[in-house]
Amino acid sequence: MIERELTFRIMRYNPDEPEKKPHLQEFHLTEEPGMSLFVVLNKLREEQDPTLRFDFVCRASICGSCGMLVNGRPTLACKTLTKDLPDVTTLLPLPVFKLLGDLSVDTGVWFRDMSFRTESWVHTDETFDPDAPEKRMDNAVALEIYEAERCIECGCCIGGCATANIKPDFIGAAGVNRVARFMVDPRDKRTEREYFEVVGNEDGVFGCIGLMACDDNCPVGVPLRDQLAYVRRKMASAGWRYQKV
Amino acid sequence: MKLQKALSYSPRADFIVEVIQMVSGLLLVLFLWTHMLFVASILIGSNAFNGLSLFMEKNYLLPAAIVFLVLVGGAHIGAVIRRIPSRWAEQKIVWKHAKLIHHADTWSWLFQSVTGAAILALAIIHIAVVTYGGIDVIYSSGRIKHGFLVFYAVLLLLAEYHASVGLYRIFVKWGWVKRHKLHWVLGVISVLTVGIGATVLWIFFTMGVHA
Ligand code: FES
Numbered sequence: 055m056i057e058r059e060l061t062f063r064i065m066r067y068n069p070d071e072p073e074k075k076p077h078l079q080e081f082h083l084t085e086e087p088g089m090s091l092f093v094v095l096n097k098l099r100e101e102q103d104p105t106l107r108f109d110f111v112c113r114a115s116i117c118g119s120c121g122m123l124v125n126g127r128p129t130l131a132c133k134t135l136t137k138d139l140p141d142v143t144t145l146l147p148l149p150v151f152k153l154l155g156d157l158s159v160d161t162g163v164w165f166r167d168m169s170f171r172t173e174s175w176v177h178t179d180e181t182f183d184p185d186a187p188e189k190r191m192d193n194a195v196a197l198e199i200y201e202a203e204r205c206i207e208c209g210c211c212i213g214g215c216a217t218a219n220i221k222p223d224f225i226g227a228a229g230v231n232r233v234a235r236f237m238v239d240p241r242d243k244r245t246e247r248e249y250f251e252v253v254g255n256e257d258g259v260f261g262c263i264g265l266m267a268c269d270d271n272c273p274v275g276v277p278l279r280d281q282l283a284y285v286r287r288k289m290a291s292a293g294w295r296y297q298k299v
Numbered sequence: 300m301k302l303q304k305a306l307s308y309s310p311r312a313d314f315i316v317e318v319i320q321m322v323s324g325l326l327l328v329l330f331l332w333t334h335m336l337f338v339a340s341i342l343i344g345s346n347a348f349n350g351l352s353l354f355m356e357k358n359y360l361l362p363a364a365i366v367f368l369v370l371v372g373g374a375h376i377g378a379v380i381r382r383i384p385s386r387w388a389e390q391k392i393v394w395k396h397a398k399l400i401h402h403a404d405t406w407s408w409l410f411q412s413v414t415g416a417a418i419l420a421l422a423i424i425h426i427a428v429v430t431y432g433g434i435d436v437i438y439s440s441g442r443i444k445h446g447f448l449v450f451y452a453v454l455l456l457l458a459e460y461h462a463s464v465g466l467y468r469i470f471v472k473w474g475w476v477k478r479h480k481l482h483w484v485l486g487v488i489s490v491l492t493v494g495i496g497a498t499v500l501w502i503f504f505t506m507g508v509h510a
Pocket of ligand 1: 117121
């Protein structure tokens with residue numbers, strides 16, 4: 055195998071030095087077998103520029119901290135292999151989220167805010183009895199919940215969403231998926247009407263204009279399009295019968 | 300909640316506008332296709348075309364169509380306008396975003412708003428010309444011969460593009476059909492509609508030449 059010489063154009067920006075405009079810096083390195091962007095970035099930091107900032111924790115598509123734009127596409131850097139990349143690759147941080155520097159963004163604040171606004175907890179008036187045996191859940195329902203819970207909150211669906219890019223309050227596919235998770239959960243006693251007041255509006259599911267970049271880019275393959283449609287249909291029926299319920 | 304929000308609280312407003320956007324869009328697509336079928340009567344012959352046009356005139360179908368377009372088209376514009384980034388900064392963001400992420404459906408949305416605006420302008424001209432000029436084989440072919448060929452070709456393409464992308468979006472959002480199947484079906488319909496339209500235009504154009 056002939057070793058390729060790879061070029062990476064990486065965005066450099068330090069919010070503490072606002073006088074320096076964001077710019078792309080070029081790095082070169084030799085490709086190795088099985089190389090992922092995790093390896094690339096760490097190598098660059100170790101061997102070429104110790105100030106380079108980026109985030110990795112699990113390097114196995116689990117923690118969701120390494121979302122970035124790889125040649126424009128929002129994806130996880132740790133699961134991107136250099137063998138799938140062209141000779142020149144541009145790396146940018148995810149938009150929408152607060153930029154901490156270079157490729158590092160803070161997805162936490164955004165997701166926390168979204169969790170609050172979608173009231174992401176089981177709403178119930180049953181008092182919890184720690185001694186009682188756990189209530190059984192139907193397997194199919196449990197799997198449906200699990201499907202939504204597979205979201206690792208990397209923010210790729212948000213960064214790739216045109217609406218989220220211009221509307222700061224839009225909860226995006228991650229938010230709608232979260233709501234869907236509680237909608238199928240039988241322990242959550244919220245009525246359709248209560249859900250409607252949270253997501254039956256422009257900041258919620260009706261703000262989606264159907265570009266489906268979220269669905270196309272989700273690195274862990276959560277069926278976002280189905281989740282969006284599911285919540286949309288539920289909310290439409292709630293909106294339709296709003297006066298009566 | 301803030302006071303201004305509490306005072307103007309209408310939880311269903313966004314939902315209702317979304318429904319208006321969809322229903323008016325569907326009606327306009329239906330109108331477009333009916334319109335294409337009607338003009339296609341020229342394929343049967345001049346008499347069919349003139350007969351249909353006479354029939355429509357006698358039964359006030361032309362003014363009815365204009366009232367329909369003003370109402371439904373107006374509702375559609377009123378509803379979709381909220382989707383179009385109105386501030387310069389936002390416009391810059393969405394175009395940059397589309398260029399950055401290389402995503403076909405994001406581009407098609409931008410084209411959708413551009414074609415929508417263009418259709419509005421062209422359709423107003425088209426309606427004005429047809430209302431004042433009349434619909435008849437001689438008039439129509441004369442118009443197309445003398446300068447309107449390109450105008451109609453452009454309007455046809457824009458309208459069909461806008462309609463099929465709009466339909467695609469509706470089905471995708473509500474999750475009624477698989478995306479790839481949808482691409483295929485809408486592609487076939489678009490090709491058919493544009494094919495019919497182009498043939499009609501060509502027939503009128505050659506008639507105008509011979510007249
Ligand atoms: S480092 Fe955890 S998902 Fe990439």
